[in-house]
Amino acid sequence: MLKAASPVWLFDLDNTLHNASRHIFPHLHRSMVTYIRDHLNVDEHDATRLREDYWQRYGATLLGLMRHHGTDPHHFLRHTHQFPDLERMLVFERGLRAMLRRLPGRKIVFSNAPLRYSEAVLEIGGIGDCFEAIYSVERIRFQPKPAIGGFRHLLCSERLAGHRCIMVEDSLSNLRTAKRLGMQTVWLSRSTRQPACVDIRLLSILDLPRHLRRLRTQDPSPSGGACPST
Numbered sequence: 738m739l740k741a742a743s744p745v746w747l748f749d750l751d752n753t754l755h756n757a758s759r760h761i762f763p764h765l766h767r768s769m770v771t772y773i774r775d776h777l778n779v780d781e782h783d784a785t786r787l788r789e790d791y792w793q794r795y796g797a798t799l800l801g802l803m804r805h806h807g808t809d810p811h812h813f814l815r816h817t818h819q820f821p822d823l824e825r826m827l828v829f830e831r832g833l834r835a836m837l838r839r840l841p842g843r844k845i846v847f848s849n850a851p852l853r854y855s856e857a858v859l860e861i862g863g864i865g866d867c868f869e870a871i872y873s874v875e876r877i878r879f880q881p882k883p884a885i886g887g888f889r890h891l892l893c894s895e896r897l898a899g900h901r902c903i904m905v906e907d908s909l910s911n912l913r914t915a916k917r918l919g920m921q922t923v924w925l926s927r928s929t930r931q932p933a934c935v936d937i938r939l940l941s942i943l944d945l946p947r948h949l950r951r952l953r954t955q956d957p958s959p960s961g962g963a964c965p966s967t
Contacts (some may be wrong), residue, residue, distance in 0.1 A: 743842040745895070745902045747948035748868075749882075750848035750855055750908040753925055753942065754833070755862060760826035768817040769798055777806060779905065796910060797849050799874070811881050814851040829862045836943050837867040846871045847891060847904075849881040849916040864889075870895070890917055903952050903956065909934065921952055 751757035755938060766788065774784040791801025802808035837844065844867055848855050852873035859865035872894075877887035892899060899919030906912050909932060912922040916934040923945065924935040931938050937948050 742901060744921075745897055745933075746840060747891070747902050747904045747920070748844060749906045749911065750846055750850055750858060751907065754829075754846070755858060756828035756830075759828055761820075762828065764820065765817060765920070768819070772813060772817050773798075776808070789792060789880060796883045797874070799849075799879070800881055800884070803879065810874075814840045814874070818851055818854045820854070820857075820941055823857055824861050827858060827861055830941065830943055831941055833862065834867065835863050835868055841949070844868045845891070845895070846873075847882070847912045848872070849874050849878075851875060869955050882908070883914045885917070888914055892918070895918070904914075905945070907914055909967070923948075923952070 748754055748889055751761060753762075759778060769788045770784045772782065773779065773787050774781055777784070777787070779787070780855065786797045787801070791798045791805075795801050795804075799808070799810055801880065802813060845853060846868050848871070850858075850873060852871060853877055855871050856865065857875050859871070872891045874887075875905055877890045880886035880890065881962075882888070891897075892902075899915070902915070902918075902920040903923060904912060904915035904920045905923040905925065906915070907925045909924065909926075913923055913934045915922050922934045924931075924938045925940075925942060926938055927940060928935050928938070937951060939945065939948070
């Protein structure tokens with residue numbers, strides 16, 4: 738009989754651990770449009786179109802800029818992720834830290850955001866010590882979600898198999914990749930539908946502890962996991 742194993746939680750950052758829609762995303766979108774306008778010598782309309790097109794096609798504007806324009810990712814991230822008043826812009830749910838500390842198992846942040854920004858958000862939210870590691874876009878070698886390469890890099894680095902992990906995300910495209918790798922998935926959404934790639938849909942991340950029985954992982958081998966081969 739398979740024994741229950743402690744889960745490894747993979748948490749997205751923006752719009753998962755905090756509400757980025759109110760202040761962070763509008764600021765980021767403006768910064769990206771300005772960067773594209775200035776560095777590709779296009780007008781505001783074309784810069785906006787490119788930002789949205791690359792985000793839709795690749796899951797991250799940065800990836801499209803790297804592939805089609807040779808953009809230096811470090812330069813892009815440094816110029817677009819400047820927040821002069823980050824603390825005022827962040828919105829966290831009350832009780833988040835207490836909820837995270839109640840969850841059994843290891844916890845990792847897996848985000849398309851840069852490391853410096855991710856660390857700042859976690860510190861301001863008072864939850865940095867709840868996580869063992871941060872896999873930022875730099876650490877996954879600029880293979881942002883939903884690309885499978887970033888997922889595989891995390892799994893190999895942590896010596897994990899997908900079935901040991903529970904992915905908590907607001908993005909369906911990212912959860913589809915997680916499901917392909919055998920992960921259980923939690924979708925934070927107000928949608929009334931539940932696609933096949935979603936195991937549990939929640940309105941609030943604070944509801945996670947109430948669904949632990951439905952999110953049990955199994956350990957089929959003594960090693961407890963390894964790099965995926967496909």
